[in-house]
Amino acid sequence: MTLGEFSTVNRRDFIRWSGFGLAVTGQGLYMVAMAQPAPEGELNPYIVIHEDGRVLISAPNPDVGQGVNTSLPMIVAEELDADWASVEVIAAPVDPQRYGAQFAGGSLSVRNRWNELRTMGATAREMLLRAAAASWQLPREQLTTEPGQVVHGATGRRASFGELAALAAQQPVPGEGEVTLKDSAEYRLLGNRVVNAAAEDIVRGHSLFGIDVVVPDMVYATYVKCPQPGGTPSSANLDAVKNLPGVLDAFLIKGDAVPPVFDLRNSTHVAGGVAIVATNTWAAFKARRSLQVQWDTAGASRDDSAAIESQAVKAMEQVQGDRELVRTGDPDRAFASAASVLSAQYLTEFISHAQLEPQGCVAHVSGDRAEVWTSSQTPGFAQITLGKLLDLPAGNIRVHQVRGGGGFGRRLSNEYVREAALISQRVGKPVKLQWMREDDMAFDFYRAPTYYRLEGALSDQGELVAWRNHVVSASADGDKANYGAGYRNKDFPDRVLANVHVTQSLVHSVTPTGAWRAPESNVYAFAEQSFLHELALAANRDHREFLMTTLGEDKWYEDGNLGRLHTGRARAVIEAVTRAAGWGRALPENRGLGLGFYFSHAGHVAEVAEVSVDERKGVTVHKVWAAADLGQIVNLSGAENQFQGSVVDGLSALANQRISIREGAVQQRNFDQYDLLRLPQRPDISVTFLSSDFPPSGAGEPALPPLAPAVCNAVFAACGQRIRSLPISRQGFRIV
Amino acid sequence: MQLTINGQAQDLGDLDPEMPLLWALRDILGLVGTKYGCGVAQCGACTVWLDDNPVRSCQLTVGALAGRRITTIEGLGQDELHPVQRAWVEHDVAQCGYCQAGQIMSAAALLKRDPSPSMAAIESAMAGNLCRCGTYTRIVAAVQSAAQSLAQIDCYEVGESAQAAGDRGGAAV
Numbered sequence: 026m027t028l029g030e031f032s033t034v035n036r037r038d039f040i041r042w043s044g045f046g047l048a049v050t051g052q053g054l055y056m057v058a059m060a061q062p063a064p065e066g067e068l069n070p071y072i073v074i075h076e077d078g079r080v081l082i083s084a085p086n087p088d089v090g091q092g093v094n095t096s097l098p099m100i101v102a103e104e105l106d107a108d109w110a111s112v113e114v115i116a117a118p119v120d121p122q123r124y125g126a127q128f129a130g131g132s133l134s135v136r137n138r139w140n141e142l143r144t145m146g147a148t149a150r151e152m153l154l155r156a157a158a159a160s161w162q163l164p165r166e167q168l169t170t171e172p173g174q175v176v177h178g179a180t181g182r183r184a185s186f187g188e189l190a191a192l193a194a195q196q197p198v199p200g201e202g203e204v205t206l207k208d209s210a211e212y213r214l215l216g217n218r219v220v221n222a223a224a225e226d227i228v229r230g231h232s233l234f235g236i237d238v239v240v241p242d243m244v245y246a247t248y249v250k251c252p253q254p255g256g257t258p259s260s261a262n263l264d265a266v267k268n269l270p271g272v273l274d275a276f277l278i279k280g281d282a283v284p285p286v287f288d289l290r291n292s293t294h295v296a297g298g299v300a301i302v303a304t305n306t307w308a309a310f311k312a313r314r315s316l317q318v319q320w321d322t323a324g325a326s327r328d329d330s331a332a333i334e335s336q337a338v339k340a341m342e343q344v345q346g347d348r349e350l351v352r353t354g355d356p357d358r359a360f361a362s363a364a365s366v367l368s369a370q371y372l373t374e375f376i377s378h379a380q381l382e383p384q385g386c387v388a389h390v391s392g393d394r395a396e397v398w399t400s401s402q403t404p405g406f407a408q409i410t411l412g413k414l415l416d417l418p419a420g421n422i423r424v425h426q427v428r429g430g431g432g433f434g435r436r437l438s439n440e441y442v443r444e445a446a447l448i449s450q451r452v453g454k455p456v457k458l459q460w461m462r463e464d465d466m467a468f469d470f471y472r473a474p475t476y477y478r479l480e481g482a483l484s485d486q487g488e489l490v491a492w493r494n495h496v497v498s499a500s501a502d503g504d505k506a507n508y509g510a511g512y513r514n515k516d517f518p519d520r521v522l523a524n525v526h527v528t529q530s531l532v533h534s535v536t537p538t539g540a541w542r543a544p545e546s547n548v549y550a551f552a553e554q555s556f557l558h559e560l561a562l563a564a565n566r567d568h569r570e571f572l573m574t575t576l577g578e579d580k581w582y583e584d585g586n587l588g589r590l591h592t593g594r595a596r597a598v599i600e601a602v603t604r605a606a607g608w609g610r611a612l613p614e615n616r617g618l619g620l621g622f623y624f625s626h627a628g629h630v631a632e633v634a635e636v637s638v639d640e641r642k643g644v645t646v647h648k649v650w651a652a653a654d655l656g657q658i659v660n661l662s663g664a665e666n667q668f669q670g671s672v673v674d675g676l677s678a679l680a681n682q683r684i685s686i687r688e689g690a691v692q693q694r695n696f697d698q699y700d701l702l703r704l705p706q707r708p709d710i711s712v713t714f715l716s717s718d719f720p721p722s723g724a725g726e727p728a729l730p731p732l733a734p735a736v737c738n739a740v741f742a743a744c745g746q747r748i749r750s751l752p753i754s755r756q757g758f759r760i761v
Numbered sequence: 762m763q764l765t766i767n768g769q770a771q772d773l774g775d776l777d778p779e780m781p782l783l784w785a786l787r788d789i790l791g792l793v794g795t796k797y798g799c800g801v802a803q804c805g806a807c808t809v810w811l812d813d814n815p816v817r818s819c820q821l822t823v824g825a826l827a828g829r830r831i832t833t834i835e836g837l838g839q840d841e842l843h844p845v846q847r848a849w850v851e852h853d854v855a856q857c858g859y860c861q862a863g864q865i866m867s868a869a870a871l872l873k874r875d876p877s878p879s880m881a882a883i884e885s886a887m888a889g890n891l892c893r894c895g896t897y898t899r900i901v902a903a904v905q906s907a908a909q910s911l912a913q914i915d916c917y918e919v920g921e922s923a924q925a926a927g928d929r930g931g932a933a934v
Binding site: 088089090091092218220221223224225227228229230231232233234236237239245270271305306307308310311379380381382383428429430431432433459461462662663666667669670671672673674677695696697701702703704705707709710 | 777780781785788789791792796797798804833834838850851853854855857858859862865884885890891893898899901
């Protein structure tokens, strides 16, 4: 399943539906869809204008740090022509009928909602204009807006949105074709730097996050799971635990005797374990020290990460895998007639998400109703899968979306919601479930390890004429690659190059894997873009020039589809980033520049790293330049922040992060065994967004994939050592 | 059990003296700005001040804190933002924001003891606070800009005022 499949609501129907709701006093489909009366002053599901001029705009999608609590309302505010200073952002309730698919994933929030939110803002603006026209007995055409006001240019007459709100809500809803969207040249807000709408609450330490939720009569719980995924509890010293201070209850949850899989829409999987319910979090955590559990591991994972890797490395000895994924042109002939052939094996390890807020959830299950407060990236799927687990209709399950302390794909699954709900159901009270950091690291849906044997065929002119990739994928069922371990069809190289052969072999692994920021792309980019550098050197050509030439003619691989490669946009970002970094300049000894380009999540991004390497393999990353074409920039500050963060995150992941598994169990438990980059290790970062007339695409993910190859290519330029496996600590390198 | 938190004496009742300050703040006193990240003093999300020093509240047991002054993010700036908080907003530092209370407590403690810190001093003071979102570039810019604005408003009046007000109003310990 791709994240794109989340978005199943028919956008057009949705807007029409919501449109009925624009008339607050009106009747019709909207009221049916709403199933409750619209709040007073609501112009549509996104906009409420108060008489005092405050404009409440709903942010429909979960925010886990990607900034859509600000960027999505900005789109509404732009077309509404609201004064941003009077805008208050509120988290929309989870309600698919009103807000469609509410999720944070695939860098899709802005991209999917661009037309919907602009239309919402513009429709409400039109109703305000019509209200003023009616009130002033003037033709609508003579009126316009300035931020927060309707203005009659000829007389200078003006009225605030607040004054007009009540009358606006009574206007008939403008139909399709009666609302004009702004031209980008008219934007007052989009493309500017806007401070995150939650910034002040964050710096004041206000209650914002899932972990901060408190509801009346709430008790606290922790949940101890079998270290081997798929293990279930057979017995435990529950009576002893129940007698500990502050402990209210302790019980077994049988759970499913198989490891979970990353099936967001359908999974009702609950890991077996022991729940400890207490009067506070600490009492529950402390009680774990006394807990003794006997586990039944008949269905549990026995994975060994070192064995998985050695099997995969052995499989990569073969040029071709067991099954064919892509064949274009005549790769066998192209390789046979090539002037030279280069081959290399690239690999990565399991890594964890390590978002800073450990998983948890507040749930209250009572009779045939359930209510949950969660930082899930897929609150809609939380509702659906909880309904299946508890055998309740989705309408009986109320989900509140709460800010998440980091997502990166970790909060796409909802097992912590289900765990909290089962514990609440048993104790008959609202429960705050809190995972310890050690649980969070041990029970992740990890980034899958990946293995690519790449081959390139060069002509006697040094042109790249054919490409082979033997992908070795971890697979639980012996048929499909586990999430993040496979190969997705790509325009480059599959369509750009004339002769391409991609094949796949499988190695057995049941360790749960899932989406880790820019899934697949973040590992494949490392292999592909490092190998292209190897090929350029083998062809005795400049890397930048080789990359530009290899991209071929200017071409959009499907006109109008932002998800497809546009080689003109690609070349422009490579040109911009290499110019900014001074590509080709002379550098001191042991210092080098490295380049990486990748297209993912509709974003064309190129990065250059400048590094030096000391005699003890200490790598100093002095600076990283990024250049991107993301189309129209919504919030410049937010987008730049995502890019700066992606550079740091990319370095963090490549430096020394690895999850190792023995007898099914994860060995790393906390940040003393799993390094995140620290502030002194950060590089200078320069970000350039190319001015672009394309619609906007998301900023959360596409800057991550080019970082690893840019740094590793720079390390090669600095010291002549090629890094073909991550983390770089495998080869003795470290980031200083 | 009594603790002095943000200048106020707080009665924690009959609390397990082994409870880390972090959980007493969050679960008992409802001061949720201090965050749980790791529980082993590796991430800095739980940073508070003990007297004037930044400490990891996950490692301090409440039983050992009688008579000590504790300042949390909620006590740093009260009506007005502390200059470090203001710099954090102006630089739009936060992404998810989960680590930022701890970052701010470390930064404000640094500026209290070293009002114009060198880059090396900033790096050293902030090295114990992890940010998975990677906001380090902006954290450094915000610390530098807070140092400048503190130099302009002459010492530490704003930060001290909350503490002083609390000290005056709070019961003796």
